[in-house]
Amino acid sequence: MSKPKVKKTRAGLSVHLFGTVTDLDPEIINVLPTYQQVMLCYESVRIQLKGEGSKEPPLNTIANIVAEKIKIIWQRASLPILTHKRIVDMILSYHAKYKNIIKPFKSRDTPFLSKKLETFKNSAQKLFDICSCKCSTFQSCKCPKEKKVSEIEWPFIIDQRNDRKMLIGPVDRVITKKLQKKLERQAKNLKPPVKGVDTDMSVCCHQRKIESPQPSTSGIQISTSDDSDADFECPKSLKPKRPKIDKLSSQMRVPLTHTAKVADLTGVSSRVVAKITTAVLEDMNIVSASNTSKVIDKNKVRREIKRNRKQLTEKSFCDNKRIKGLYFDGRKDQTLEYVAGKRIVKPEEHIALVEEPNSQYFGHLSLFPSVKAVDLSNGIIRFLSDLNIDTQELQVIGCNGTNVNTGWKGGAIRYIEVALNKPLQWSICLLHSNELPLRHLLQNLDGHTKGPYSFSGPIGKLLNDCELKSVENFQIIYTELPEIEKNDLSMDQKYLFDICKAIKSGTCCESVAKRNPGKISHSRWLTTANRILRLYISTINPSENFQILVEFIMKVYAPMWFKIKSKPFIQDGARHLWDAIRLSRPFPDHVKVIVYKVFEGNAYFGHPENILIAMMTDERQHIRQLAVKKILKIRKNLIQSESIRIFKIPKLNFSADDYIDLIDWSQTNISEPPLTMSMTEDDLNKLLQTGEKFQLDKFPCHTQAVERMVKIITDASTTVCGQESREVDRLQDPDYTVGSKNAKKRLYHTAFVASSESSKDSEEENIQAKVKTTKKQLRVMALIQ
Structure with missing residues (x-):
């Protein structure tokens, strides 16, 4: 028995809140659809699919049809849109929200529900925004190129999101003609003629991309991806073929030290470096079809890079058998490790060690799972012992001011001093x-x-x-x-x-x-x-x-x-502390209470040892002589003790007129600076008589060089496994190249040649800029080939 036909009424052709159902005709509609129009189109498609029967069509089927219509309208406006699946999900989500809000049919006339329905109806007048770019302005847009709205389309999309006064117009022939000429210019500049290839054939390859550019229907522009490299890619059949080079008659034995260094520094792959260097040698007539002994292979470059890194590592440790200053800093980060033959990621603390002066990379530690002061100090002492480093000349130790490092009783520096059985000059950043x-x-x-x-x-x-x-x-x-x-x-x-x-x-x-x-x-x-x-x-x-x-x-x-x-430098630290206090005095009392408390808790350069070093390098002669007298007095009153002096921050005098008055010398335990302990009394008396400045090495009063090493180490820890692999490139991956996906994370070896010049913040930015420029040039070369 057949089912009775359902009669359609005017009530059945309307949508509650939104009115009569209407379809979205992509060829007629001249504005981007709103949420209300999408719901009306949804109901129209549902009625069409249902037909004369009583069975409701699947929601997903309806949403797919509506999504296709919406996509056509947005494509007419030359705007980048979301994926089809995401648009379908947005339609279904809003439809479910609509059904839920009109669900209480019997209580629909209550004032609360009426207000709620009115608010929902007003919000449905907004644009059904499926644009892939949600930025507010073109200048602040940082979206990827394929998701970016072109500059000439910005007024239209902004209008549709707000007042909705602009319409989708016909093709703008003036803009289309300009873009055609732009594409032609780019084709000529990016694709020069190649020997052995017909020029007309090369140009013809690009004409296919230029003849039918994407039309603009917003009336003001045309949206094309004219900057894409893919637009200028020639078919394989038309690409020129490089002449095959015969097998090498003899092996390449010339060392490529400088080539490997530059290749590793810039992050270019070994394959690309081999091609470029061989092409240069070919242009210089060093390599030819009859003489292939100097052809450079990618494996040759890879081996040279590995050898260069190893030599840098060995030289770094051989030149550092004696150190005067040791600065350290660390960071806890995710680290790649091998566990049961599998790579896993776990948190690990990485401690960078830098030798001062000259800010040279010294080594690094990996501590797990967390760092305590005693573990940190034991790790540093063990590291120095394993490398047979002579610590007799170690005088200065530097780090940041965290309590795990600077605790007077249980800090890492205190433990290191006890282990070495000698006091050290504290240089806290x-x-x-x-x-x-x-x-x-x-x-x-x-x-x-x-x-x-x-x-x-x-x-x-x-x-x-x-x-x-x-x-x-x-x-x-x-x-x-x-x-x-x-x-x-x-x-x-x-x-x-x-x-x-x-x-x-x-x-x-x-x-x-x-x-x-x-x-x-x-x-x-x-x-x-x-x-x-x-x-x-x-x-x-x-x-x-x-x-x-x-x-x-x-x-x-x-x-x-x-x-x-x-x-x-460390000799200026006490003067910097006093300058900060002096500049803070004009502020209101409630501000000084906050600031002075911080100064007093971090006044490491207000310690008598650091103040005496500043006094011995002062421009005033009587201040220098006063410092020498104090040191001689300390030695005279020194009581022999087996324990190391305790480094405690003294109480500061915030009304001091000079940095030498930052502390009350009569109420403070004064100890001799470790930097002057190697001087004899005759040397001190000579300084007292002549009034000359105390000459010392340039130990920094900050830890910027160490922080840079920490960043390089933590970046390398996400790419290679194990501390030894981070020191020297010993990756087992046969596909590893320096210029691969994570190349700049593998530039860890640059820490070995860090110096005072490489400690500048601008160097890392220059390297990144060079890498970007090189990659762009290589893409152009690939297209030419």
Whole structure:
């Protein structure tokens, strides 16, 4: 018995809240559809599929048909869209939300539900946005190329997301003609004629891509991927073939030391290096079809790179049998390990060791699972013992100011001193100490941090997009910026210097306003300071707390940062500490309470040992002589003891007129600086009589070089397994090449040749820029071949 036919009524052809069902005709509709139009189209497709029967069609089938119609409309507008599956999921999700909100049929007339339905109906007027790019402006868009909205389509997509006044128009013939000419120019520039290949055939290869460009239907532009390398790829049948080279008549025995070094430094693969070098030799008539003895093979380059790394490692350890200064720092990160024949990732602490002076890489430790002070000290002592390092001349030890390192009773430095049975000169990073007052001040005035890259306070929430705001009239704030060579600064440091000068002068040029101040990271407060200053020049009436933060950065944080960079040695540490206190005095009492507490807890350069070193290198002769007298007095009153002196931070005098008055000498336990213990009394008396400066090596008062090594080590730990593999390239992977996917993570060997020049922040950025340039050039070469 057949089922009775269901009669269609006008009520059956309408959708609650949205009205009569209407279909989306991609050829007629001239605006991008809204959520309401999508639901009406959904109901129209459902009715068509259901037909005269009573069985409801599958939801997924309906959604797929609606998605295809929506995609055609968006493609007419030349806009990048999401995947088909994602669009279907969005339709089904919104349909389920619609069904849930109209579900209580009997209570539909209640005031609460009526208001809820009205709100839902109003929100359905928004654009059903399936664009793959969700950025607010073209300038801030960092989407991949295939997901990026072209610049001339931005007014249309912004309009559709807001007022919806613009329409999808016919093809813009003027823009299409311009893009055709652009493609032709790129084809000519990127594909020069090759010997042995007909020029007309080469050009014809590109004409197929140019003859029918993608039309633009928004009326203002045409969307094509004209910068893609794939648009200019020739068929294999038309590519020129390189002449085959006969087998080598003799082996290549010439060492390629410099080639291997440059190849490893730039991250280019061994295969590409072999091709380029062989091509150069061919152009110089060193390699020919009759003489192939100098042809360079990829395996030759790979072996040379491996040999070069090994020699650097051996030289590094052979040259460091005696050390004067040892600086260390570490970070806990995910590490690749072999367990039961499988690669697993587990957390591990990596400690980098750097020899000072000259900031030369010394080695690294891997500690698991967590680091305690005793484990850290034992690991360093064991490392020195395994390499037979003579520690008799070790005088200075440096690190950051965390309690695990600097605890007076149970810190790592204390354990190392006890193990070596000698005191060491403490050099605790002043750049870290300079960041702590700003961190505590920001948290007290604005609120605590929220996650590793954000803040919870009203000021901190405005920092994420501060560079997009326009520059307003701002108040001038004076600052004491020292003279410094800007070439020695990284991009973030240059930004801080330039924006401080702009606020000091009262005018901010357009180049500074448009620059990126750097990403927010609670492990790098320099970029946070940059963003606070950038927000200040865009704020008309800053709040009291915001004004205090800006003034502290301008008058204390930034001047001290550049003073430490311009005079980065241990003999200047006490003077830097006193300068920071001096610059903080004009601030209100509630600010000084916060800042002084941080200074007192990190006053490692306020210890008598570091103050005496600063006095012995002072420009004033009577200060130098006073320091020598104090050291002679210490030796005279010295009581022989088997225990090592305890390094405790003294109480500071915040009203001192000079750095020599930072402590009360009569109430403080004074000990001789370890840097002067090797001097005899005759040497000290000679300095006292002549008044000359004490000459010592340039030990830094910060740990930037060590931090750079830590980054290289942690990057290598995600690529290679084991500490030995991170020291020397001993990968068992036969497909390993220096220029492979994670090449720059394998550039760990560059730490071995680190020096004072390589300790600059700008070097790593230059290397990355070279790698990007090289890869772009290699793609062009591949197309030519």
